[in-house]
Amino acid sequence: MYINEAKDNVGKFVEIKGWVYNMRTSGKIVFVLVRDGTGIMQCVVSKNEVSEDTFEKAKRLTQESSVIVRGTVREEKRAPFGYELDLKELEIVHLTQDYPITPKEHGVGFLMEHRHLWLRSKRQWAILRIRHRIAKSLRDFFDSRGFTLIDAPILTPAACEGTTTLFETDYFGEKAYLSQSGQLYMEAAAMAFGKVYCFGPAFRAEKSKTRRHLMEFWMLEPEVAYLTFEENLKLQEEMVSYVIQEVLKHCKTELEIIERDIKPLEKVVPPFPRLHYRDAIELLNKKGFNVKFGDDFGGDEETALSNEFEKPVFIHHFPKEIKAFYMQPDPDDPETVLAADLLAPEGYGEIIGGSQRIHDYDLLLKRMQENNLPIENYQWYLDLRKYGTVPHSGFGIGLERTLAWIAKLPHVRETIPFPRMLEKIYP
Structure with a gap:
């Protein structure tokens, strides 16, 4: 038994x-x-x-x-x-002798060095069981809605989210990089299958030591042909709400073990509040932050914004200059793009980033040139705008940050079995 x-x-x-x-x-x-x-x-x-x-x-x-x-x-x-x-x-x-992790208190550094054994503790067991349920729920959500799982490559010839956070490797004499995202490949797949998603590891060589950053993390990325910006936000609301309900239904014991107050989670039902980037700037200034149009938001700003709402909140219409080259400018406000970040409540910040993609060949080429991207590496991506281009949208949800919020954890290091952090790759 x-x-x-x-x-x-x-x-x-x-x-x-x-x-x-x-x-x-x-x-x-x-x-x-x-x-x-x-x-x-x-x-x-x-x-x-x-x-x-x-x-x-x-x-x-x-x-x-x-x-x-x-x-x-x-x-x-x-x-x-x-x-x-x-x-x-x-x-x-x-018969085990001198097991190193005893019921007494241990420091985080010691526990991380013994992560292979720390996984056996009741708290870590509960956290990773919730992780399993979140991952299963995400798959179930998209599978039940007719999406096709398409696996994106981990080795890529070019950047997706900016060249400063790439892990470089040798690929038989050529430069290759660990994938930052499967999104560009999902766009190609969406033109073949209509509704697709990938779910796998992503890598960011970001020299950050915050409670939200990992060098290797898992991300689910859907992409849908003919999906508008507004429809994209609705899909995200439905997905997040579904995942929360599944965790509340199936992880009662695990939530009790980690002593998670579930009342805030029970409030996570659509619709989610929305805050225009310009209004977010105004709100942050009232809270004492020195930010202006064109500034990106860091962890402190995201925490301050998300603390204003009981539900996840969409921050939308960011300036195009601080967002990725492939995001569709708003025809009514060309300084901004049809993009939104979803910030989790209780101070947890961004868990989803998404947008409508540029589907016009000339505009995409122009944006790539403005970003000094090597066109030859992206020719296949441009081809998608030459042969049957359509408006399309998608997003990426980070599994670890989502788990950190749902389980109300102080740091993402407990959200993945073997975390890879700055200067930390053992065990």
């Missing part, structure tokens, strides 16, 4: 294979918390009800020893996860 199947096995004699999470002895009873990856179950070893050898083995157990336990499942509301095992047989697979 797996521990998460306990409710279906009450009164049955079962076998569980796992590891000792913790234990304590109380005279003639040993309480052993066993985890198996799906949950934690308290196993009660009574001296009068087991052999002397079994009781002595139970007393010898240590944290993270691997064990096979057998006994009868019973409901016990006071026990972790609501069920207990009356243990009758115990098999020690491996």
Whole structure:
């Protein structure tokens, strides 16, 4: 039996294979918390009800020893996860000595050095289970709406989001780069399949040490032919709301373990508020920030803006000079582009960036020249505007930042199994 199947096995004699999470002895009873990856179950070893050898083995157990336990499942509301095992047989697979992460407090630096073991803790288990649910929910959302998953390459010949944050590598004598985004390739795929998305790792060589930055992160990027800017925002609202509802439905235990107040999450339903970039500048100035038209927003500005709203908020119509070359200028306000960032509430800032794309060949070529991009590397991208071009839109949602908000974590380092941060690539 797996521990998460306990409710279906009450009164049955079962076998569980796992590891000792913790234990304590109380005279003639040993309480052993066993985890198996799906949950934690308290196993009660009574001296009068087991052999002397079994009781002595139970007393010898240590944290993270691997064990096979057998006994009868019973409901016990006071026990972790609501069920207990009356243990009758115990098999020690491996007796662990001097496990480094004890129940006492440890510093973050120490825990990160032992990330391969820290994953076993109840809190990290809960966080990464929520990550799994978010990823599944994102896929389910798009799959159920007729999108086709298209895998984007990780090695690319050119930049997508600016040349200053590229990881460069040698590709048989030529320069190649780790992908910053699959978006450009999704635009090509959208012209073949209509509605597509990719979901995979992205890399940014950004020398930042903030609580929101990773060098390697996961991003889901949909792209849709004939999708307008307004329709793009609506798709994002529906997607975020769906993900939140799925997490609330399926991750009750995990949210309780990390002590997440779910009331703010329950408010995340469409429509989301919208704030024009010009109005955002005005609001920030009132809050004491020295920003003007043409400035990009950093973490502090995003935090200040998102704290003004109980729901995620769209900041839209950014100046074209601070946004990517492929974004469609607003015909009614050519200084700005049909782009929006979605800021998560509770001070978490940007989790989605999206826009309507330029579909006119001459305008795209002009914007590439203004950005000093090597045209020959992007000729295939320009081809999309030569052969059956249509208006189209898309966006990218960062999995780790979204998880940090949903789980209300202080730093993104806990949102990915093995984080890659500035000067941190071990283990």
